Amino acid sequence: MSRSSHTQALLGPELYKKVRETKILVVGAGGIGCELLKNLVLVGFANIEIIDLDTIDLSNLNRQFLFRKPDISKSKSLVAAASARHFNPNSGIKINARHGNVKDSENDLEWIAGFGLVMNALDNMDARRHVNRLCQAANVPLIESGTAGYLGQVTPFIKDTTECFDCVPKPTPKAFPVCTIRSTPSEPIHCIVWGKTYLFGKLFGEDDEDMDTEELDKAKAGGENAEEIENLKKEAAAFRQVRKNLSAEGGPLSVFHKVFNEDIQRLLAMEDMWKKEGRVKPVPLDYDTIMDDSFTVPPLRVAPAAQPANGDKSNGKAKPAALLRDQKELSLKENLELFLDSCKRLSARAVAFPDTPLSFDKDDDDTLDFVLATANLRATAYGIPNKTRFDVKEMAGNIIPAIATTNAIIAGLIVMQSLNLLNRIHSSSNGASSSAPDVPLRNVFLRSEPSKPLGAFIPQNADPSCSVCRDVYVPFKVDLAKCTLGNFVQDVVMGWLNGTEFEKKEDDEEVEWTVFEAGRLLADPDFEDNHERTLEDLDVKRGKILTVRDEDAKYRPIHFCVCEPAADATTPFTLPCAKPTVPLAYVQPEAVRDSSEEPEIIESVPPQTEPKDLPSTTAGVKRPAPEDDQGDEAKKRKITVVDDDDDFEIL
Numbered sequence: 001m002s003r004s005s006h007t008q009a010l011l012g013p014e015l016y017k018k019v020r021e022t023k024i025l026v027v028g029a030g031g032i033g034c035e036l037l038k039n040l041v042l043v044g045f046a047n048i049e050i051i052d053l054d055t056i057d058l059s060n061l062n063r064q065f066l067f068r069k070p071d072i073s074k075s076k077s078l079v080a081a082a083s084a085r086h087f088n089p090n091s092g093i094k095i096n097a098r099h100g101n102v103k104d105s106e107n108d109l110e111w112i113a114g115f116g117l118v119m120n121a122l123d124n125m126d127a128r129r130h131v132n133r134l135c136q137a138a139n140v141p142l143i144e145s146g147t148a149g150y151l152g153q154v155t156p157f158i159k160d161t162t163e164c165f166d167c168v169p170k171p172t173p174k175a176f177p178v179c180t181i182r183s184t185p186s187e188p189i190h191c192i193v194w195g196k197t198y199l200f201g202k203l204f205g206e207d208d209e210d211m212d213t214e215e216l217d218k219a220k221a222g223g224e225n226a227e228e229i230e231n232l233k234k235e236a237a238a239f240r241q242v243r244k245n246l247s248a249e250g251g252p253l254s255v256f257h258k259v260f261n262e263d264i265q266r267l268l269a270m271e272d273m274w275k276k277e278g279r280v281k282p283v284p285l286d287y288d289t290i291m292d293d294s295f296t297v298p299p300l301r302v303a304p305a306a307q308p309a310n311g312d313k314s315n316g317k318a319k320p321a322a323l324l325r326d327q328k329e330l331s332l333k334e335n336l337e338l339f340l341d342s343c344k345r346l347s348a349r350a351v352a353f354p355d356t357p358l359s360f361d362k363d364d365d366d367t368l369d370f371v372l373a374t375a376n377l378r379a380t381a382y383g384i385p386n387k388t389r390f391d392v393k394e395m396a397g398n399i400i401p402a403i404a405t406t407n408a409i410i411a412g413l414i415v416m417q418s419l420n421l422l423n424r425i426h427s428s429s430n431g432a433s434s435s436a437p438d439v440p441l442r443n444v445f446l447r448s449e450p451s452k453p454l455g456a457f458i459p460q461n462a463d464p465s466c467s468v469c470r471d472v473y474v475p476f477k478v479d480l481a482k483c484t485l486g487n488f489v490q491d492v493v494m495g496w497l498n499g500t501e502f503e504k505k506e507d508d509e510e511v512e513w514t515v516f517e518a519g520r521l522l523a524d525p526d527f528e529d530n531h532e533r534t535l536e537d538l539d540v541k542r543g544k545i546l547t548v549r550d551e552d553a554k555y556r557p558i559h560f561c562v563c564e565p566a567a568d569a570t571t572p573f574t575l576p577c578a579k580p581t582v583p584l585a586y587v588q589p590e591a592v593r594d595s596s597e598e599p600e601i602i603e604s605v606p607p608q609t610e611p612k613d614l615p616s617t618t619a620g621v622k623r624p625a626p627e628d629d630q631g632d633e634a635k636k637r638k639i640t641v642v643d644d645d646d647d648f649e650i651l
């Protein structure tokens with residue numbers, strides 16, 4: 001009996017044929033991706049492409065079991081494919097492994113259209129959104145997945161049948177008030193966020209004065225203490241000077257003195273600030289007394305009974321005999337030394353690469369050491385418990401421990417979803433109903449409820465206002481070196497689109513269209529400066545999108561997705577035979593007005609001010625590009641739980 005006969009019997013000949021023939025794309029060869037690839041191979045999927053941009057790290061080996069120690073530093077996708085093949089040898093399975101970013105330009109609309117089904121096994125929102133858009137544009141079903149600790153989710157997205165990834169609002173990152181972070185922290189996380197997003201940025205990151213002022217003005221307008229905000233503005237200005245001197249002899253020590261002594265003294269002088277109930281005054285730190293062990297550590301605000309002696313953070317608890325280095329709590333003196341040393345290391349890097357601002361990375365020891373020491377020194381000053389390197393890495397890096405079993409369950413569910421989708425695709429493509437029972441599409445989730453670990457709900461319909469799945473997409477096969485913008489405007493916008501709803505004229509009025517590429521305005525009826533230039537010259541590349549919009553935003557935008565020219569093309573570009581139907585743009589229903597309310601009388605209309613963030617055009621600034629992402633609209637939809645590397649936000 002052959003290895004596949006059970007599967008064939010279980011799935012039936014029709015579905016098994018689909019399994020063998022459908023070209024599958026797996027994006028990501030990490031925790032879920034490895035499990036998934038093994039499952040696909042075992043079920044008998046025979047035409048698989050897997051892409052991942054990363055190489056194997058030691059920390060992956062505990063759960064990404066297609067990898068072994070000798071594979072460290074090798075390409076994840078190549079090794080995963082090589083290992084997975086062994087699970088079902090001699091079965092004619094083809095795995096095309098690619099080491100690269102799914103966002104690379106060669107991964108365009110045509111590429112994605114070559115797959116029958118796409119499965120995401122990613123770890124970040126940006127790549128997920130990119131694949132979602134490609135799948136919507138090419139009308140390829142996508143199975144999205146994610147895990148966070150014991151939780152997980154598998155969701156099918158099918159154009160015009162279900163919502164898409166971007167229809168679903170995402171949870172906003174955890175936010176903290178500015179003053180809590182900058183002046184009155186009360187928890188370890190406040191100190192970590194301060195070290196990571198504030199002090200690190202001030203000393204080594206991009207120093208954006210305008211952004212800083214804007215943030216503080218916003219906080220003031222939002223009702224935070226005005227005097228304190230002014231104080232913080234002065235403090236920020238002083239940092240610019242400190243930053244300049246950081247690499248000089250004694251630079252790190254002067255930063256320590258400014259941040260942990262002078263700035264705290266200044267805060268203490270603001271008497272009103274400390275009258276508020278629950279506020280605990282910080283204690284300025286002093287280099288000399290910390291170093292000679294005579295500094296009196298302020299009592300912990302939450303555990304006043306335990307008054308640890310200087311440097312002894314054990315709180316009387318017995319220490320396990322052999323703690324790992326990262327799990328040991330540092331003494332105050334050790335934190336101070338680490339602060340000075342990490343400052344020195346980072347400022348040397350800043351001097352060596354002055355044009356590359358540094359950014360925090362949990363896996364970059366210099367940056368982690370800096371945040372660890374900074375957070376602990378600040379915590380000590382405010383009577384807040386210190387954290388170990390292990391804790392700080394987890395908190396600053398937003399790490400949710402990955403659990404191999406969760407990944408395995410989710411990968412199994414992805415395969416179940418794929419079988420259901422293939423069944424449906426099959427029955428709808430030949431018009432006949434499938435012999436298989438019509439199983440409805442479901443979003444499946446894993447929860448930490450032992451008696452009922454799996455749950456499911458029916459996916460919602462697409463959000464009519466979604467700026468991803470409701471727009472129109474057209475493959476645009478073009479020789480970028482031969483096609484000018486003028487060709488595109490004349491032959492595509494005013495020619496090919498003629499006759500579509502988009503180009504219908506009312507009362508002989510010309511349709512006011514615009515052509516954008518990302519945020520850049522390339523052309524409109526009054527802006528012809530770039531018509532002579534080729535698309536290549538205008539830096540339009542394969543994988544990019546030329547978007548045509550009508551100025552009144554009456555219709556949905558039309559996105560021309562730039563693809564390789566057709567092999568036998570005799571013209572600069574080729575378009576599909578069928579022109580698209582361009583639907584009307586979604587209009588938010590007007591809120592029901594309370595008729596008893598008197599209308600508001602506006603006496604004078606304030607003069608229109610220039611929008612602040614005008615996008616650049618190729619030939620100067622013209623008009624703002626419409627916001628691509630309307631995702632912030634308050635939509636009362638179910639929030640998807642997907643793990644992500646999203647950051648904290650400071651309000």
Ligand SMILES: Nc1ncnc2c1ncn2[C@@H]1O[C@H](COP(=O)(O)OP(=O)(O)OP(=O)(O)O)[C@@H](O)[C@H]1O
Nearest residue numbers: 028029030031051052053054101102121122123127
């Ligand atoms: N744009 C992208 N293109 C291709 N692969 C991507 C892209 N973004 C992320 N990935 C891959 O998706 C995979 C996600 O797997 P996983 O969530 O297990 O992350 P990991 O990096 O392996 O583990 P950890 O983050 O816990 O160290 C990773 O292998 C990552 O390289």
Ligand SMILES: [Zn+2]
Nearest residue numbers: 164167466469
């Ligand atoms: Zn959508």
